[in-house]
Amino acid sequence: MAILITGCAGFIGFHLTLEILKKKKITIIGVDNLNEYYDVNLKKNRLKIIQKYDKFIFYKKDISNFSHLKKIFSKHKIDVIINLAAQAGVRYSITNPDDYLKSNIIGFNNILNISKEFKIKHLIFASTSSVYGDNKNFPLRESFCTEKPLSFYAASKKSNEVMAYSYSNIFKLPITCLRFFTVYGPFGRPDMALHLFTEAIIKNKPVKLFSKGNHIRDFTYVEDVVKSIVPLIKKPPSGKLPYETLNICNGYPKKLSYFLKLIEKYLSKKSKKILLPSQKGDVYKTHGSNKLIINKTNYKINTSIEEGIKKFINWYKEYYKL
Numbered sequence: 001m002a003i004l005i006t007g008c009a010g011f012i013g014f015h016l017t018l019e020i021l022k023k024k025k026i027t028i029i030g031v032d033n034l035n036e037y038y039d040v041n042l043k044k045n046r047l048k049i050i051q052k053y054d055k056f057i058f059y060k061k062d063i064s065n066f067s068h069l070k071k072i073f074s075k076h077k078i079d080v081i082i083n084l085a086a087q088a089g090v091r092y093s094i095t096n097p098d099d100y101l102k103s104n105i106i107g108f109n110n111i112l113n114i115s116k117e118f119k120i121k122h123l124i125f126a127s128t129s130s131v132y133g134d135n136k137n138f139p140l141r142e143s144f145c146t147e148k149p150l151s152f153y154a155a156s157k158k159s160n161e162v163m164a165y166s167y168s169n170i171f172k173l174p175i176t177c178l179r180f181f182t183v184y185g186p187f188g189r190p191d192m193a194l195h196l197f198t199e200a201i202i203k204n205k206p207v208k209l210f211s212k213g214n215h216i217r218d219f220t221y222v223e224d225v226v227k228s229i230v231p232l233i234k235k236p237p238s239g240k241l242p243y244e245t246l247n248i249c250n251g252y253p254k255k256l257s258y259f260l261k262l263i264e265k266y267l268s269k270k271s272k273k274i275l276l277p278s279q280k281g282d283v284y285k286t287h288g289s290n291k292l293i294i295n296k297t298n299y300k301i302n303t304s305i306e307e308g309i310k311k312f313i314n315w316y317k318e319y320y321k322l
């Protein structure tokens with residue numbers, strides 16, 4: 001069996017690729033354009049780890065180029081696609097919407113077309129909790145309204161969901177849409193709060209706390225995310241319209257100010273804070289229901305935020321040789 005993982009040098013893509021490769025049964029074809037949205041060395045260092053495995057083949061390619069994807073598919077017999085390549089980030093989408101159009105819309109359109117052309121058995125793709133917008137009913141369930149995205153990032157992911165739904169309907173393509181909720185952990189993204197806060201504290205710089213630290217997030221540890229995805233690979237949705245949406249979340253949301261307290265605790269150092277108002281496009285609270293994913297996989301998402309942040313800080317100190 002062979003799986004194409006796009007965005008394999010990214011945070012979640014790297015952890016997922018490693019988790020599958022460790023089982024030694026499946027070939028992974030990894031695609032990533034290694035763009036410079038954040039520190040490319042971090043991407044290259046993640047790649048170095050997965051490139052140690054014989055069953056891993058890497059292509060530095062862009063999913064927005066259909067002919068590049070086609071070449072890969074004519075070389076390898078691919079059964080499943082897991083599409084994680086995307087331009088991520090809510091705030092960056094305010095100033096750089098074109099990047100989202102290229103990777104998230106054109107790139108994703110190519111993923112759908114290649115899946116159709118090569119009769120992929122299961123397409124799994126990353127969406128986001130941001131599609132729930134300013135929904136105030138908690139926990140957020142997959143059936144809730146997602147018609148009012150607050151940012152262009154959320155709009156691009158919502159577009160993926162409706163594009164995929166239509167392909168599933170017309171071409172009977174089995175597709176699973178995963179809505180990730182604030183994923184964190186070792187090798188995490190340098191543009192996200194955990195990395196930014198940790199770096200600021202270590203460098204004696206002020207931590208910028210948007211919404212004065214009152215935002216509430218359903219922080220989800222990366223190991224729980226990838227261990228929830230693996231059992232899904234061989235469980236494509238079936239029936240007349242083989243399309244399914246699943247939240248991947250911890251289910252125990254926490255305030256950003258508490259998140260910061262834990263970072264301070266494990267670094268044994270207090271932060272200097274700048275309290276700022278909420279930023280455009282940010283939602284106030286995320287808190288998902290993980291009932292559906294747990295029922296489907298039998299994997300119990302169980303990493304507490306205390307345990308998860310401790311593991312991240314240990315990784316950070318080791319990686320940056322502190």
Ligand SMILES: NC(=O)c1ccc[n+]([C@@H]2O[C@H](COP(=O)([O-])OP(=O)(O)OC[C@H]3O[C@@H](n4cnc5c(N)ncnc54)[C@H](O)[C@@H]3O)[C@@H](O)[C@H]2O)c1
Pocket residue numbers: 006007008009010011012013031032033034035043061062063064083084085086087088089102103107126127128129179180181182183184189
């Ligand atoms: N991390 C989170 O909290 C979170 C939350 C919700 C959704 N997501 C989604 O999960 C997916 C993975 O997120 P991540 O946190 O690992 O982000 P990431 O930025 O670390 O990983 C994405 C990877 O895709 C690559 N990429 C981007 N555009 C590409 C293109 N056009 N062609 C080929 N490669 C390309 C990047 O170089 C990067 O390595 C994304 O789709 C993201 O939107 C992440």
